Amino acid sequence: MQLSATTASVIGTVLLLGSTGASAADSYSARTNYMLMCQGCHLADGTGTAEKVPALKNKVGRFLRVAGGREYLIQVPGTSQSPLTDKEVAAVLNWILESFSRAELPADFNPYTREEVARYRYEPLANASEVRAGLLRKLQQKDL
Numbered sequence: 550m551q552l553s554a555t556t557a558s559v560i561g562t563v564l565l566l567g568s569t570g571a572s573a574a575d576s577y578s579a580r581t582n583y584m585l586m587c588q589g590c591h592l593a594d595g596t597g598t599a600e601k602v603p604a605l606k607n608k609v610g611r612f613l614r615v616a617g618g619r620e621y622l623i624q625v626p627g628t629s630q631s632p633l634t635d636k637e638v639a640a641v642l643n644w645i646l647e648s649f650s651r652a653e654l655p656a657d658f659n660p661y662t663r664e665e666v667a668r669y670r671y672e673p674l675a676n677a678s679e680v681r682a683g684l685l686r687k688l689q690q691k692d693l
């Protein structure tokens with residue numbers, strides 16, 4: 550029996566995903582989800598737009614250095630109200646942090662998990678820009 554080209558390529562893809570493991574597939578879909586859901590505002594390179602959308606690049610990892618910052622990255626409307634699943638939100642946040650802001654991450658950075666996203670995502674922020682301003686004040690006090 551001869552396999553059709555499509556069947557062969559499906560089998561090939563399954564084998565490839567099997568051999569590279571879930572993390573390679575997760576990071577591929579996180580990048581794609583960023584492109585589809587986030588980069589319209591945050592831009593492909595994470596630099597944002599002056600005044601309107603804050604830069605993620607070389608910045609966003611700092612939030613993990615002050616109390617409340619970790620939850621804020623989950624609860625900010627762009628993240629919490631996206632159509633992504635909790636697992637996909639965790640993956641896209643980890644991808645953003647590693648790709649755009651590795652240098653600012655604390656040394657003991659633990660990647661986000663689906664469980665952590667589920668815990669905070671559904672407690673909406675009363676006022677994102679106020680919470681953000683408070684976190685930036687805390688960062689300033691720590692000279693970060």
Ligand code: HEC
Nearest residue numbers: 586587590601602603622625626627628631641677678681
């Ligand atoms: C409609 C534009 C828009 C989209 C789409 C968007 N964001 Fe945002 N994002 C913002 C704005 C504006 C802020 C600043 C906080 C606020 O006012 O909501 C922000 C803040 C953030 C922050 C915190 C960084 C900081 O400096 O405050 C993170 C993390 C973030 N967004 C992640 C995401 C992710 C992940 C997605 C895609 C799933 C996304 N955003 C989609 C506009 C957007």
